[in-house]
Amino acid sequence: MIRFRKVFKSFRADSLALKDASFHIAKGEFAFLTGHSGAGKSTVLRLVYVDQLPTSGEVRVSGFNTTRMRHRDVPKLRRRLGIVFQDFRLLEDRTAEENVAFALEVTGVRRSIIAPKVMRVLTQVGLAAKAGAYPRELSGGEQQRVAIARALVNDPLVLLADEPTGNLDERATRGVFQLLRDINANGTAVLMATHDLSLVRSVSHRTIELQDGAIVYDSAIDDGEAGAVVR
Numbered sequence: 001m002i003r004f005r006k007v008f009k010s011f012r013a014d015s016l017a018l019k020d021a022s023f024h025i026a027k028g029e030f031a032f033l034t035g036h037s038g039a040g041k042s043t044v045l046r047l048v049y050v051d052q053l054p055t056s057g058e059v060r061v062s063g064f065n066t067t068r069m070r071h072r073d074v075p076k077l078r079r080r081l082g083i084v085f086q087d088f089r090l091l092e093d094r095t096a097e098e099n100v101a102f103a104l105e106v107t108g109v110r111r112s113i114i115a116p117k118v119m120r121v122l123t124q125v126g127l128a129a130k131a132g133a134y135p136r137e138l139s140g141g142e143q144q145r146v147a148i149a150r151a152l153v154n155d156p157l158v159l160l161a162d163e164p165t166g167n168l169d170e171r172a173t174r175g176v177f178q179l180l181r182d183i184n185a186n187g188t189a190v191l192m193a194t195h196d197l198s199l200v201r202s203v204s205h206r207t208i209e210l211q212d213g214a215i216v217y218d219s220a221i222d223d224g225e226a227g228a229v230v231r
């Protein structure tokens with residue numbers, strides 16, 4: 001469903017944000033992207049949601065080759081993706097419910113089906129009771145749940161999460177992480193960038209580790225085949 005083939009990305013002439021990255025994420029999979037700050041995790045996600053194009057190599061997402069696709073197909077592809085960020089990115093002047101509804105309104109969904117869909121995802125993330133609250137009235141963990149509800153409302157194939165627990169305390173981190181796992185158990189693929197190794201080690205999900213733009217470990221590949229990366 002997501003396939004990188006020999007992907008290089010450079011933002012400046014003298015450095016590479018991504019070096020020869022190849023991997024495949026299957027439908028329904030849960031995969032971590034790990035690595036230190038600056039390793040290239042966000043760059044991988046930005047290439048997936050076509051915020052960036054590879055300098056060379058191929059990025060395929062849900063049947064589209066992002067370099068070759070038509071410009072007008074980009075919104076169509078993005079609608080198949082849900083995206084959440086470390087800093088939530090909610091609209092401050094809209095309630096939880098309105099933030100989620102907005103993601104449907106921009107796609108031209110009929111008004112009559114917006115409200116029930118919004119309540120369904122708010123219930124799924126455990127926030128139905130706070131539908132009318134503004135972001136400033138919610139804790140960090142609750143704001144991230146709203147952002148996750150917004151990402152889910154279009155029934156995405158994959159949820160992309162860039163350090164989704166980076167601004168949360170331990171307890172909220174556990175809650176949001178469990179929610180992402182529940183969403184995955186319901187069939188949505190999750191690709192989660194995190195440098196929180198305690199989370200990564202608490203489960204046995206697929207793990208792709210980046211170091212200075214290169215994939216140095218992929219748990220889907222036998223260590224021997226991967227070129228004997230010692231961790």
Ligand SMILES: Nc1ncnc2c1ncn2[C@@H]1O[C@H](COP(=O)(O)OP(=O)(O)O)[C@@H](O)[C@H]1O
Pocket residue numbers: 011012016017035036037038039040041042043044
């Ligand atoms: N828009 C950009 N312009 C220039 N350099 C960038 C840009 N985005 C990322 N980089 C560089 O690419 C490398 C990888 O960054 P990033 O993917 O954000 O890493 P991570 O998310 O793992 O912290 C870093 O060296 C970063 O400085």
Ligand SMILES: [Mg+2]
Pocket residue numbers: 041042043162
């Ligand atoms: Mg990042």
